[in-house]
Amino acid sequence: MLRDKLKPNGPTLLNRIHIDGWLLAALMLLMAVGLITIYAAGGKDLGLIQRQTIRLGVAMLAMFVVAQVPIMLFRRVSIYFYVVGLAMLVAVLLVGTVGKGAQRWLDLGFMQFQPSEVMKLAVPMMVAWYISRFTLPPKTLHIFAGFILVIAPTLLIAKQPDLGTSLLIASSGFFALFLAGMSWKLISIIGVLGSGFAPVLWFFLMRDYQKQRVLTFLNPESDPLGSGYHIIQSKIAIGSGGIEGKGWLQGTQSQLEFLPERHTDFIFAVFSEEFGFYGVIGLLLIYAAIVARGMIIAVRAQDAYSKILAGSITLTFFVYVFVNMGMVSGILPVVGVPLPLVSYGGTSMVTLLAGFGILMSISTQKRLLLRQ
Amino acid sequence: MVFKRISIRDHTAEANLFARRTLIALLVIATMIFILLSNLYYLQIERHEVYQTRSNGNRIKVLPVAPNRGLIYDRNGVVLAENRPVYSLQVIPEETDNLDNTLEELVTLLDITEEEVADFRKEFKSTRRFKPVTLRNQLNEQEVALFSANQHKFNGVSVEARLTRHYPYADSLTHMLGYVAKINKRDLQKLTEASLEDNYAATYDIGKLGIEKYHESLLHGQVGYQEVEVNSQGRVIRTLSFTPPVPGQDLVLNIDVNLQMIAQQALDGRRGAVVVMDSRDGGILSLYSNPSYDPNLFVNGISGKDYSALLQSKDRPLINRATQGQYPPASTIKPHMALLALDEEIIKPDSTIRDYGSFQLRNSSHKWRDWRPYGHRNKDDKNIINVTDAIEQSCDVFFYDAAYKLGIDRISDKMFEFGFGDYTGIDLYEESAAIMPSRGWKRANKNLPWYPGDTVIIGIGQSYWTTTPLQLAQSVATIANKGIRRVPQIIRGNMIEGRQLVFEPKELRPVEVKNPEHWDVVLDAMYGVVNREKGTALNVFKDANYISAGKTGTAQLFQIAQDEKYDKENVADRLRDNAMYVGYAPYDNPELVIAVALENAGSGAATPVARQVMDYYFRDKPTLIAQDKESTNLAAR
Numbered sequence A: 001m002l003r004d005k006l007k008p009n010g011p012t013l014l015n016r017i018h019i020d021g022w023l024l025a026a027l028m029l030l031m032a033v034g035l036i037t038i039y040a041a042g043g044k045d046l047g048l049i050q051r052q053t054i055r056l057g058v059a060m061l062a063m064f065v066v067a068q069v070p071i072m073l074f075r076r077v078s079i080y081f082y083v084v085g086l087a088m089l090v091a092v093l094l095v096g097t098v099g100k101g102a103q104r105w106l107d108l109g110f111m112q113f114q115p116s117e118v119m120k121l122a123v124p125m126m127v128a129w130y131i132s133r134f135t136l137p138p139k140t141l142h143i144f145a146g147f148i149l150v151i152a153p154t155l156l157i158a159k160q161p162d163l164g165t166s167l168l169i170a171s172s173g174f175f176a177l178f179l180a181g182m183s184w185k186l187i188s189i190i191g192v193l194g195s196g197f198a199p200v201l202w203f204f205l206m207r208d209y210q211k212q213r214v215l216t217f218l219n220p221e222s223d224p225l226g227s228g229y230h231i232i233q234s235k236i237a238i239g240s241g242g243i244e245g246k247g248w249l250q251g252t253q254s255q256l257e258f259l260p261e262r263h264t265d266f267i268f269a270v271f272s273e274e275f276g277f278y279g280v281i282g283l284l285l286i287y288a289a290i291v292a293r294g295m296i297i298a299v300r301a302q303d304a305y306s307k308i309l310a311g312s313i314t315l316t317f318f319v320y321v322f323v324n325m326g327m328v329s330g331i332l333p334v335v336g337v338p339l340p341l342v343s344y345g346g347t348s349m350v351t352l353l354a355g356f357g358i359l360m361s362i363s364t365q366k367r368l369l370l371r372q
Numbered sequence B: 001m002v003f004k005r006i007s008i009r010d011h012t013a014e015a016n017l018f019a020r021r022t023l024i025a026l027l028v029i030a031t032m033i034f035i036l037l038s039n040l041y042y043l044q045i046e047r048h049e050v051y052q053t054r055s056n057g058n059r060i061k062v063l064p065v066a067p068n069r070g071l072i073y074d075r076n077g078v079v080l081a082e083n084r085p086v087y088s089l090q091v092i093p094e095e096t097d098n099l100d101n102t103l104e105e106l107v108t109l110l111d112i113t114e115e116e117v118a119d120f121r122k123e124f125k126s127t128r129r130f131k132p133v134t135l136r137n138q139l140n141e142q143e144v145a146l147f148s149a150n151q152h153k154f155n156g157v158s159v160e161a162r163l164t165r166h167y168p169y170a171d172s173l174t175h176m177l178g179y180v181a182k183i184n185k186r187d188l189q190k191l192t193e194a195s196l197e198d199n200y201a202a203t204y205d206i207g208k209l210g211i212e213k214y215h216e217s218l219l220h221g222q223v224g225y226q227e228v229e230v231n232s233q234g235r236v237i238r239t240l241s242f243t244p245p246v247p248g249q250d251l252v253l254n255i256d257v258n259l260q261m262i263a264q265q266a267l268d269g270r271r272g273a274v275v276v277m278d279s280r281d282g283g284i285l286s287l288y289s290n291p292s293y294d295p296n297l298f299v300n301g302i303s304g305k306d307y308s309a310l311l312q313s314k315d316r317p318l319i320n321r322a323t324q325g326q327y328p329p330a331s332t333i334k335p336h337m338a339l340l341a342l343d344e345e346i347i348k349p350d351s352t353i354r355d356y357g358s359f360q361l362r363n364s365s366h367k368w369r370d371w372r373p374y375g376h377r378n379k380d381d382k383n384i385i386n387v388t389d390a391i392e393q394s395c396d397v398f399f400y401d402a403a404y405k406l407g408i409d410r411i412s413d414k415m416f417e418f419g420f421g422d423y424t425g426i427d428l429y430e431e432s433a434a435i436m437p438s439r440g441w442k443r444a445n446k447n448l449p450w451y452p453g454d455t456v457i458i459g460i461g462q463s464y465w466t467t468t469p470l471q472l473a474q475s476v477a478t479i480a481n482k483g484i485r486r487v488p489q490i491i492r493g494n495m496i497e498g499r500q501l502v503f504e505p506k507e508l509r510p511v512e513v514k515n516p517e518h519w520d521v522v523l524d525a526m527y528g529v530v531n532r533e534k535g536t537a538l539n540v541f542k543d544a545n546y547i548s549a550g551k552t553g554t555a556q557l558f559q560i561a562q563d564e565k566y567d568k569e570n571v572a573d574r575l576r577d578n579a580m581y582v583g584y585a586p587y588d589n590p591e592l593v594i595a596v597a598l599e600n601a602g603s604g605a606a607t608p609v610a611r612q613v614m615d616y617y618f619r620d621k622p623t624l625i626a627q628d629k630e631s632t633n634l635a636a637r
Helices: A002-009 A021-041 A046-068 A071-095 A115-132 A140-158 A163-180 A184-205 A208-218 A229-241 A267-300 A304-328 A348-364 A366-371 B011-046 B048-059 B099-110 B114-125 B141-153 B185-193 B210-214 B216-220 B257-267 B304-312 B330-343 B387-393 B396-406 B408-418 B439-446 B452-458 B469-480 B517-531 B606-617
Strands: A097-099 A102-107 B060-065 B079-091 B133-139 B157-166 B180-182 B205-207 B224-230 B236-243 B250-253 B272-278 B284-290 B352-354 B358-360 B367-369 B384-386 B491-496 B499-502 B549-555 B578-585 B592-598
Touching (some): A021 A267, A021 A348, A071 A102, A071 A115, A115 A163, A140 A163, A140 A184, A229 A267, A229 A304, A229 B048, A304 A348, B060 B236, B133 B141, B205 B210, B257 B272, B257 B284, B257 B606, B272 B469, B272 B606, B330 B408, B330 B517, B352 B396, B367 B396, B387 B517, B408 B469, B469 B517, B469 B592
Antiparallel strands (some): A097 A102, B060 B224, B250 B491, B352 B384
16 A cells, blocks of 8 residues: 555656655755855855865765665664764774864874764664664653763763764754654753753853853954954844845955855855845755755654654754854854855765765665565 | 564554654744744844945945145245155065064065164054054165065065155255154144144155245145955955045245355355345245255154264254344344434434443443444544444444443334344244343343343343344344335245246334434445445455445354453354344345354354355346456356
């Protein structure tokens, strides 16, 4: 019966190579927007475009390869993936390479490797695997066990320190638990505990520069040439863009270099300045389409593991978008989160598209699952 | 095998639970998107104008553009102050790759001295970030070429061209013309007080002395503006709009630069001053003070060594002796004194005294000597002296007597009318009022009462009485004009599109006398000084091709004891007599008035200076006396 239902869709060419057409289209559109904006933000530097295109190509390849892997295989390796990832995080703290004031990299001899990227996928996989072993909704005990699985890597990454990534990883784990059906009572308790944890975070875990960011966020004009400069210039860029924007390559804030981190974390300000409110709506529509498609894939997935994993990846993707846009437009403190697939560079590109590879795998391998 | 363990799970219920949670998540996402969009709507639409303004404020800078300073010409159109391009080496320290390395390389490339580097570092400390600091002020063309060829190695270093003042006549005009130099903190404060700082926003130099200072407002002009787009480093990307500056006015002076140079030559390195004035309009034809110095030194920032040399020189070259030098007028004021005595009917044109070579007050043994030990004699060789003889021969006894009879109050009142003890109003800030003593003055300044003896020597222009050469020239012009007084003016007018526009002369309150014939008595006596047998200037003006009138003067700076003879040889150089001369010509139709002061030059030394200057002035005039004229051979430029 299910088989009949699926038949009208048919195994299209894309399905046969395990590609979700809608998702691919939306992602490609986003990457195009990204390249166009990087060109403007980077002072028409074709070198930047070239490097970004190569990076996107590699990431797309990763997505394509991951999409070919049967989801059952992921499920089986989830725990090993997680354990190895956790071990590497510990290793980073002990023998990691220091860069930009943080200890995030492992030197493997032939390449630098950032274990926290692995955890971006390993954590939701692990939580999804663990929770889906039991009937849903999960019991409180399992939820707590799940939380421990999330908090351990989160703290290790926060210690590096990499607030942005630890936030994303914590979110992905939480989303998995939430989608699995964690009770509202528990959610409220966690919420209360979480706010209780805030002072602990402030006094014991956050570094001075992180505290400064929060203070600056609360009142950027207190230090307009120092720590408040980024956010003030960013808001000026966005605000001066107006409804229609100043036009591509015409953004004075970015072209005349008033805006810092133009082609990386603050690229959304460049986009807003040049393409205006209309452009912003368009960009958000693309992101919304990707999220919607991801959630559809999640809902349509056949087993709990796939559902939870797909949902978690999709929601975490949105967190990226929200945190980045929120910080650039001044409603969130500055944390180093790039605008996914638009910002230049970022080790996260491969992880991000690998995540979409998993979504595609889930989306296109239903029948294989059914045949089992 | 995994499925076996959870075989009891209710797939539909789980799917429904998941779907519900998904729905909630989507709702939360929708809310968050709404929050993002609301904020962006607020920034981009509600507050758009605010941010648009701030964005423009970031990128648009208004740069002031300095106006070109007006040129200064002499009365014949000769340029006395011009603007020349100079190239200066400027460094924006924040834009260099490494300031120390850059400086080191520049030092080797352009032979920059340690002093220049030290000055640079000092200035760098007090300069705002991303503002250029000058490393070397004047680059010659070779250095400009050398740097340009190597410019690519020096980020943040550039050669800037600007116009700077140049005075082609160097030390010939310094005290009168003055100079411009870099605006300093005090200038800036004054400009701010006058609300002129915006107009000087781009101006580098300001008038510091002389005409350059006095007529600063005419010469400077109006600042222009350039609206430019800059990037975050402040580098100019393009010009958006341009309001051109209004250049300063080109000024024409009454000065004749050739006459000025003749005056300089005539002084021949001796300390002193020459003032030449046109009696018809008060115009200053020449105003020279010696020793002088090169004003161009100051324009480009004088070195500490040079400046202290000027400052500490015993000859005090920084003083404008023509307007600030306070000299006892000595016998040069005898014509004035005679006029006063005639007008107050102390003497009559034909009243006489007997001159025994000294003057004594009743009940006093003190003798005031005449400069001639045995007194003067009239043309009949008798010691009977009238006012004309007294002026011609410069008889002291006659004027001791006249002054004593006039009393200090009448003298100081009338002399004040001539302008003594007051500013002449010349267009120079460097002017002294000198001293016209009075009872009140002595009480206030010396805390002593006025003694009758004080009045006696006032009669020969000594004691406390001091005048500037300019005051003397102005007062002689007043006598030559029979009372009409004018403000001495250096500025003649301005040059508009190659045509001179002459300003109106400024008249002052005239000196009035009860009987105008007294003017003629005095003027005739001054004629006698130069042209009659016993005149003190007869020898010097022999064979002149014009008829002049004048008065000599010798000021004693060294007080000799009673009954002692003044011995020139025994008196130290700096205590030797000052020589003075005042005169005008032509006698019957005055146009030129001259006053000369020569410090420690000894009696009579000033007269030939006046002759030399007047000869030049009248060089082309038809010979008035049929006599062999000596050619001066001074070609006009």
